[in-house]
Amino acid sequence: MIPKRIKDLSPYKTETTSCKVRLSSNELPIRFPEEVKKRIGEVVSSIPFNRYPDPYSAELKEIIALRFGVSPNNLILGNGSDELIQYLSISIGEFDRGVIYPIPTFPMYGICASVLGREKIEVPLQEDFDLNLDAFINSIREKNPAIAFFSYPNNPTGNCFSEEKIRRIREEKVFTVLDEAYYHFSGKTFLKDALSREDTVVLRTLSKIGLAGLRIGVLIAKEDIAMEINKVRLPFNITYPSQAIAKVMLAEFYFLIEEHIRMVIRERERVMKELSKLEGVKVYPSDANFFLFSTPYPADLVHKELIKEGVLVRDVSYLPGLRGCLRVSLGFPEENDAFLEALIKVLKRLC
């Protein structure tokens, strides 16, 4: 009864090893002050949770629209942007047309395509992690995919692809999704295109700005496109507590989120500079709240040794083009220092 396309899948894996310093999931380092906790407590305790939540998340959409500089009618909210990637994979083009994306990248584009039985067209990045324009255009002409997904900045490489290349690829008549999960750390966006064109949408998420546990993703599109995609949205997909907490955080405590985003951007520069001083360590440029680095030693070994020192990063060395690479998220300054110290110890031990 279960078809091959499902049997062939493996469940989504994520790093769950417990560690004192967790720099493996690209979350925002933020400790909520008592004042915030008290306010959230009040709001959550007044939820009539025998009732369904607002199916339109109308008030939350108003605040997100204000923060992102768009109109609520341009928005669809998802249970994380993961769910929105699934909605796009369902709504754009017929299923006999595939989905194209560069690799390595965020795995959900491929997973959603596989679940639906859509062809996955994977185009390896260049050595500098930018898009291989000729390979993209040739693949599109040969295989006629309906959707292109670009993680912008790209997870796990950390860079934003060339804007001109993305525009050129879009001219090949492929519906273009800019997944701007890390926008707040890059400042680069295709928002104007998403608001004015029928072939472009932008994805954002509250997960990387301190609210990962609430599971709120944001799709931004022209009103008529948003209206169509909204038809596949499951009713009540944003829970009552998530709507309530996100509203308070964005309306009353956004300054805290912004402060911590600025801290991460400062830390990115500091930690990358410190790390690149270490002999044999290569640090790759980043527009995100994480970056890639490699050492002269096997990445799986460095990963394990860092865990022994109480620091968890992500081993991404099994991905195409990333031999020897590990991905580390920026944390609080003291967590980043713990990472740097641990790595120095590990490198000494291994040499």
Ligand code: PMP
């Ligand atoms: N897109 C990218 C590029 C990501 O890295 C992630 C999370 N790691 C997501 C989407 C999913 O985010 P969310 O928590 O909103 O589902």
